[in-house]
Amino acid sequence: MINRLTGTTFLGADRRGKYLVLPLDSGDAVMVHLRMSGQLLLAAAGATRPNHTHVVAHLAPGEGQSDEELWFVDPRTFGEVVVFDPDRDPPEIPELARLGVDPLGDPFDAAVLAGLLRGRGRQLKALLLDQHVIAGLGNIYTDEVLHSAKLHPMRLATTLKQADVVRLADSISSILRDAVRSGGSTLSDAQYVDLMGSGGSYQDNHCVYGRGGESCRTCSRSVIARVMQGGRSTHFCPRCQK
DNA sequence: AAACAAACCTGTGCGC
């Protein structure tokens, strides 16, 4: 039993990068990170739980409603659920405080991005994946963003022209916005699902991620390349992305 | 500073 959860009420649901933060009326908050295989599911009380259900929150029923439970399920056990005090100093969850700019939650445009890129001679793929710089982009959306912006994943950030930065900022904003609107990307193993267990549909819009060896949906004259970069698979069109 | 590799752990899909 997570004692600091008992008898409290969820006041809402916020997000910082890939971290969910659910404030409680006690002054505490619940942090949830799904990492690779975590799921947060709403289910009828007493329903059969999947394997690897690590947290069960029993919810008080609303007027005329039936009992429900909130489950945290995570086969690979990389994910986290932590009750913490957001006002404590030093911060109880330092990684939350170290997050970079959230393109959907913070002011974000080409000027902001230019400031983040300044003086960093890093490959774009690694830079966009770095949560301390930009919070929220993972392996799928980094690859999709770079393809949309017509930028090569190994291009050094310091070599970008003003027009490149403008395209990159636009791609980050629009792809994240579209992906959220589509409920995210649910791959064949159906691990990424919403509270009700339903998958998203943005995987149907993928231009490069998971399409290694297939023809480019934009130029149709080249084959999507798949390489390993810093231990992560990277997908790009050698013709479209410079 | 930047770029790897390894670590955490379980499941799945592939080649043989």
Add this chain to the structure above:
DNA sequence: TGCGCACAGGTTTGTT
């Protein structure tokens, strides 16, 4: 069919 290996939406830590 079964076995072993590669690989998977993430992040941190340690080593070149």
